[in-house]
Amino acid sequence: MNWKTALKAGISILILFLVVRAIDPELLFRVMGQANPAWLLWALLWFIVSKLIGAFRFNDLLKTDGIHLDTRPQLRLYWLGMYYNLLLPGGISGDGYKIKILMDHFGRPLRQLFSITLFDRLSGVLALGQLCLVLAFGLPVLQPWWWLWALGLLVSVPVSWILFRKMIKSTVPVWVRTSLQSLGVQVAQTIATLGIIFALGQSANWLGYSLVFLISSVVAMLPITIGGAGARELTFLWSAQVLALDPERSVAIAFLFYLISTGVALFGLVFSFKPVLNNVRTDND
Numbered sequence: 001m002n003w004k005t006a007l008k009a010g011i012s013i014l015i016l017f018l019v020v021r022a023i024d025p026e027l028l029f030r031v032m033g034q035a036n037p038a039w040l041l042w043a044l045l046w047f048i049v050s051k052l053i054g055a056f057r058f059n060d061l062l063k064t065d066g067i068h069l070d071t072r073p074q075l076r077l078y079w080l081g082m083y084y085n086l087l088l089p090g091g092i093s094g095d096g097y098k099i100k101i102l103m104d105h106f107g108r109p110l111r112q113l114f115s116i117t118l119f120d121r122l123s124g125v126l127a128l129g130q131l132c133l134v135l136a137f138g139l140p141v142l143q144p145w146w147w148l149w150a151l152g153l154l155v156s157v158p159v160s161w162i163l164f165r166k167m168i169k170s171t172v173p174v175w176v177r178t179s180l181q182s183l184g185v186q187v188a189q190t191i192a193t194l195g196i197i198f199a200l201g202q203s204a205n206w207l208g209y210s211l212v213f214l215i216s217s218v219v220a221m222l223p224i225t226i227g228g229a230g231a232r233e234l235t236f237l238w239s240a241q242v243l244a245l246d247p248e249r250s251v252a253i254a255f256l257f258y259l260i261s262t263g264v265a266l267f268g269l270v271f272s273f274k275p276v277l278n279n280v281r282t283d284n285d
Contacts, residue, residue, distance in 0.1 A: 034200075042192075042195035051082070052075070053184045079268035080097070081268070082094055099114060101277060139243070196260075213253070235254070236254040
C-alpha cells in the first residue's frame with residue numbers, strides 16, 4: 001500500500017467515524033433492514049442502465065480517434081475499468097488502465113486517449129451540475145436564487161461545447177449525442193436513487209433527497225477517499241441538516257447506493273482473468 005492509498009483509507013475512516021458519531025447507528029441499521037427489496041431491485045437495474053449508457057458514451061468518444069469497438073469488448077473494457085477503480089484506488093485508476101489497454105492494442109498516443117477519458121468524466125460532471133440546477137428550481141428553500149440556477153444552466157452549454165472542441169475536436173452531432181448520453185447517465189442514476197428513497201418510505205421528500213444525491217455524486221468523484229466511501233455519506237448528512245431531511249435515512253440512502261454501485265463494479269472481476277481486447281473484432285474489420 002503506497003502513501004496515497006493509505007492517506008485515502010485514513011480519510012475514509014475518519015469521515016465514516018464522523019458520520020457514525022452524528023447519527024444513531026442502531027436506528028440506521030433498523031431503517032436499512034426495513035427497506036423494500038422490490039424497490040432496491042429497481043435501483044439496481046437502473047444503476048446498471050446508467051452504466052450501459054456511460055459505456056456507449058465512452059465508445060462514441062473513442063470513435064472520434066478512429067477506435068471502433070464492438071459492443072461486447074466495449075462493455076468488458078468499461079466494466080473492468082469500474083472494477084479497477086475499486087481495486088486500485090492509488091496511483092493507477094480504472095481510467096488509467098483503460099488508457100493503457102487502448103494504447104497497447106490500437107497504438108494510439110497517450111495525449112488523445114487521455115483527453116477522451118478526461119472529457120468523458122467532465123461531461124458527466126457537467127450533466128450532474130445541470131440536473132442539480134433543474135431540481136433546485138423545485139425546492140422552496142432554494143427558489144429565491146432561481147436566477148442563479150438559470151444562469152448556471154445557460155453557461156453550462158457553451159462551457160460543454162468549448163471543452164469538447166478543445167479536447168475532442170469532433171463534430172456537433174457527436175457533441176450533442178454524448179451530451180445527451182451524459183444526461184441519460186445522471187437521470188438513470190437519479191431514478192435508481194428514487195428506488196432507494198421509495199424503499200425507505202421517503203417518497204414525500206424525493207426531491208430533496210434526489211438533489212442531495214446529485215451533489216454527493218460530485219463530491220464522491222473527488223480523489224480523496226477510496227471509492228467515494230464516506231464522502232457521499234457525509235454530504236448526505238450535512239445536506240440533511242440544511243434541507244431538514246431525516247439524518248439516518250439520508251445516510252442509509254447514501255450507504256445503500258454505495259453498496260449497489262460497488263456490487264455492480266465488482267462484476268468486472270470476471271473480465272480480469274484474460275486479456276479484455278484479445279482477438280477483438282472491430283467495426284472496421
